[in-house]
Amino acid sequence: MKREALGGVPGVIQPAPESFLEPDLIRDISEKGVNASRRNLLRAALATATATVAGRAIATSDPDIVNIPEWSKMLGNAVATNPYGLPSRYESNVIRRQSPGLTQTDQASVAFTPLQHMFGMITPSGLHFERHHQGWVDVDPRRHRLMINGLVATPLVFTLDELMRMPSVSRMHFLECGANTALEWGNSAVPTVQYTHGMLSCSEFTGVPLSLLLERAGFDRSRATVILAEGADGSSMTRTINIENALDDVIVAYGMNGEMLRPENGYPLRLVVPGVQGVSWVKWLRRIEVGDMPYAAKDEASHYVDLMPDGMTRQYTSIQEAKSVITNPSGGQKLLTHGFYNITGLAWSGRGHVTQVEVSTDGGRNWRPARLEGPVLPKALTRFNYDWVWDGSEALLQSRVTDSTGYVQPSMPALREVRGSRSIYHNNAIQTWRVLASGEVHNVQLG
Amino acid sequence: MFSWAESPARVIAIAALYAASLMACMESTERGAAAITNPEYSDALAEFGREATAEELLAWDIDVRPDFNGLPDGAGDAYTGEEIWLDKCASCHGDFGDSNEIFSPLALGNITEADIESGRVAALMNRSAVRTTLMKVATVSTLWDYINRAMPWNAPKSLSADEVYSLVAYLLSLGYIIEPDFELNQDSIHEAQARMPNRDGMTTEHGLWSVSGTPDVQGSRCVSNCDVDTTVSSFIPEYAMNAHGNLKDQMRDYSPYPGLQTAAVDDAAEPEVVPVNPTDLLAANGCLACHQMDKSLVGPAFNAIREKYQGQADAVAYLSEKIRAGGSGVWGSMPMPPMAQVDAAALATIATWLAE
Numbered sequence: 001m002k003r004e005a006l007g008g009v010p011g012v013i014q015p016a017p018e019s020f021l022e023p024d025l026i027r028d029i030s031e032k033g034v035n036a037s038r039r040n041l042l043r044a045a046l047a048t049a050t051a052t053v054a055g056r057a058i059a060t061s062d063p064d065i066v067n068i069p070e071w072s073k074m075l076g077n078a079v080a081t082n083p084y085g086l087p088s089r090y091e092s093n094v095i096r097r098q099s100p101g102l103t104q105t106d107q108a109s110v111a112f113t114p115l116q117h118m119f120g121m122i123t124p125s126g127l128h129f130e131r132h133h134q135g136w137v138d139v140d141p142r143r144h145r146l147m148i149n150g151l152v153a154t155p156l157v158f159t160l161d162e163l164m165r166m167p168s169v170s171r172m173h174f175l176e177c178g179a180n181t182a183l184e185w186g187n188s189a190v191p192t193v194q195y196t197h198g199m200l201s202c203s204e205f206t207g208v209p210l211s212l213l214l215e216r217a218g219f220d221r222s223r224a225t226v227i228l229a230e231g232a233d234g235s236s237m238t239r240t241i242n243i244e245n246a247l248d249d250v251i252v253a254y255g256m257n258g259e260m261l262r263p264e265n266g267y268p269l270r271l272v273v274p275g276v277q278g279v280s281w282v283k284w285l286r287r288i289e290v291g292d293m294p295y296a297a298k299d300e301a302s303h304y305v306d307l308m309p310d311g312m313t314r315q316y317t318s319i320q321e322a323k324s325v326i327t328n329p330s331g332g333q334k335l336l337t338h339g340f341y342n343i344t345g346l347a348w349s350g351r352g353h354v355t356q357v358e359v360s361t362d363g364g365r366n367w368r369p370a371r372l373e374g375p376v377l378p379k380a381l382t383r384f385n386y387d388w389v390w391d392g393s394e395a396l397l398q399s400r401v402t403d404s405t406g407y408v409q410p411s412m413p414a415l416r417e418v419r420g421s422r423s424i425y426h427n428n429a430i431q432t433w434r435v436l437a438s439g440e441v442h443n444v445q446l447g
Numbered sequence: 448m449f450s451w452a453e454s455p456a457r458v459i460a461i462a463a464l465y466a467a468s469l470m471a472c473m474e475s476t477e478r479g480a481a482a483i484t485n486p487e488y489s490d491a492l493a494e495f496g497r498e499a500t501a502e503e504l505l506a507w508d509i510d511v512r513p514d515f516n517g518l519p520d521g522a523g524d525a526y527t528g529e530e531i532w533l534d535k536c537a538s539c540h541g542d543f544g545d546s547n548e549i550f551s552p553l554a555l556g557n558i559t560e561a562d563i564e565s566g567r568v569a570a571l572m573n574r575s576a577v578r579t580t581l582m583k584v585a586t587v588s589t590l591w592d593y594i595n596r597a598m599p600w601n602a603p604k605s606l607s608a609d610e611v612y613s614l615v616a617y618l619l620s621l622g623y624i625i626e627p628d629f630e631l632n633q634d635s636i637h638e639a640q641a642r643m644p645n646r647d648g649m650t651t652e653h654g655l656w657s658v659s660g661t662p663d664v665q666g667s668r669c670v671s672n673c674d675v676d677t678t679v680s681s682f683i684p685e686y687a688m689n690a691h692g693n694l695k696d697q698m699r700d701y702s703p704y705p706g707l708q709t710a711a712v713d714d715a716a717e718p719e720v721v722p723v724n725p726t727d728l729l730a731a732n733g734c735l736a737c738h739q740m741d742k743s744l745v746g747p748a749f750n751a752i753r754e755k756y757q758g759q760a761d762a763v764a765y766l767s768e769k770i771r772a773g774g775s776g777v778w779g780s781m782p783m784p785p786m787a788q789v790d791a792a793a794l795a796t797i798a799t800w801l802a803e
Contacts, residue, residue: 078735147507236604291512367670447677
């Protein structure tokens with residue numbers, strides 16, 4: 001890796017480099033490092049910039065202002081050039097990515113959400129992380145059915161259009177895979193927040209409250225303790241869900257962020273189980289069975305179980321406890337200059353809503369509250385922001401969330417002390433990003 | 448069996464529960480709850496959904512519980528299972544279920560006769576031991592259910608009940624849980640369950656099942672001069688920084704937080720020249736707002752222009768100037784505005800395409 005990237009000691013000049021360096025030079029240096037000729041060009045540019053700062057009144061005119069850009073002098077594109085809109089071509093790096101070597105097949109795999117590029121609390125549907133167990137399918141909505149059976153007075157079958165005529169609710173909820181941050185139990189393993197925390201999203205889901213459908217089928221209130229949710233895909237994945245959740249806020253959803261679910265996210269029907277790990281949000285949902293004992297399905301008997309240091313395995317671990325992470329600045333990025341930065345990140349809790357986020361820039365010795373962006377909703381992502389002036393010295397950035405139950409996010413050593421390092425799932429530890437004096441930001445663990 | 452439609456009293460009772468449950472559901476987020484609070488709609492709502500037939504339930508209700516509720520009739524042994532295994536399973540899981548190449552290993556190693564007696568797999572306490580499915584799974588039903596619903600990998604739900612029994616028997620025999628000639632069926636499966644090595648290794652004593660569960664770990668509330676070890680104990684070594692590809696390409700191209708260059712840079716590398724398709728340039732430069740390929744719109748069709756100028760000696764220069772500076776009168780009175788946004792390279796490409 002090139003250590004001698006732009007401005008060996010960043011921050012000595014106030015304006016961002018884009019303001020006084022030619023774009024070609026910036027690109028050249030950031031791609032190829034600094035050599036003698038580039039160093040001379042840099043010196044000349046820095047001298048000009050320093051003179052400018054000292055003089056204040058004398059600015060070098062910006063060619064992007066003086067030379068009127070072509071888009072100001074042309075006829076723009078026609079409407080519906082892209083009938084389903086696309087991001088700008090300048091955003092081509094903002095995509096879902098796999099972690100190389102994590103899985104040996106692309107069907108039982110993960111593509112992570114680029115959290116470092118997200119703003120606010122909503123995840124664009126095209127960037128929602130993917131986790132499939134046997135590939136994804138595109139289900140014909142005309143031929144899709146939802147069956148409700150088990151401990152019910154009448155086993156029922158619904159068509160999708162019936163479900164879409166029924167009373168609906170729309171809710172914003174986070175969706176986090178139970179294995180999010182799993183790679184970090186033992187040590188720092190992956191370089192960016194996309195890979196450490198990118199099995200996380202937040203969307204507005206629209207659908208029918210499951211409780212309505214269970215009532216419609218006449219479920220047995222005295223005996224029902226669980227439901228089993230089952231998918232229509234090849235894996236027909238099943239998960240046991242607490243009846244307490246099922247009757248509270250679980251939704252049989254067809255809508256996501258104002259449109260139908262994407263196929264990768266369960267089109268045309270998925271279960272939304274707020275606060276519970278993603279594997280329980282069964283996609284391509286075809287059946288709900290009401291039962292009186294847990295089902296020990298593959299993904300709750302072999303996987304998605306948490307091995308403890310004493311050799312016992314915690315089964316039916318479901319709730320995602322409170323967690324937060326700074327998304328900017330974060331691992332794999334570089335700060336180009338000293339001065340003000342808006343530290344920003346996400347916080348969430350599967351047991352309620354976020355009440356406070358604190359930020360430390362010294363590895364957890366001192367903490368100050370961050371600003372919470374509204375709306376702060378239960379079991380939804382909450383965006384936080386924190387003012388920071390970087391003085392150019394090494395910093396250790398952390399965030400710590402408190403939720404409405406009073407629970408405080410633990411440190412990695414505290415979590416490891418109780419659960420060891422082999423439980424794979426439910427790692428909600430405080431994340432540390434180390435900012436080096438060079439401006440490089442790295443994923444590290446402390447203590 | 449209870450018939451929904453024939454019981455109006457029940458319909459009304461259930462409708463009241465509907466309303467109550469919807470209200471409860473609404474309260475947590477304080478949304479408008481107007482949808483279904485009026486009992487006069489209960490009959491109409493009860494029209495949704497129809498009773499499932501026995502055949503439909505048989506087709507979809509395939510889950511097998513730990514108490515073997517749902518387990519179909521059938522039988523098989525490890526000898527039969529081995530043949531099916533080699534044909535349909537071994538390519539991913541290895542001949543003996545021990546392959547680690549595509550999926551986590553299923554069988555072999557780390558299970559002792561003492562484990563089978565105690566119901567706890569001792570090697571699960573060994574940090575370095577490979578963890579196989581047979582070491583972890585406490586319930587035989589899990590194996591039966593999963594193989595039946597999801598295997599083989601590329602042809603799920605294609606196995607008969609007897610084949611599933613045979614495959615489960617083969618897998619169990621690989622862990623010395625049953626003998627190869629043991630006939631696994633609806634009754635004998637209880638004997639196999641009683642020998643599952645980790646049958647007593649699962650616990651539900653934790654706070655993560657219920658939303659009101661008690662957390663096992665709490666963070667510190669300390670806010671100043673906290674006594675924490677800030678030594679960096681783990682980081683990603685420089686040689687591994689590019690393991691996920693060049694991080695520079697994974698951050699926004701233009702950003703206050705550009706990505707680190709983690710890939711080696713070849714100073715001599717020339718940027719790749721991508722051939723330009725002239726018709727792409729027409730769209731990119733706004734030409735298609737007034738011109739179409741084969742019929743006149745605001746301006747003449749491109750095909751008509753090509754027909755008129757192709758082969759003329761000075762056509763490229765003439766058309767370049769017309770595009771750059773605009774003009775009128777050649778194809779009618781509608782003037783063409785100057786297309787100053789078209790850069791020199793694009794101008795040359797478009798003019799050449801029109802003229803040749």
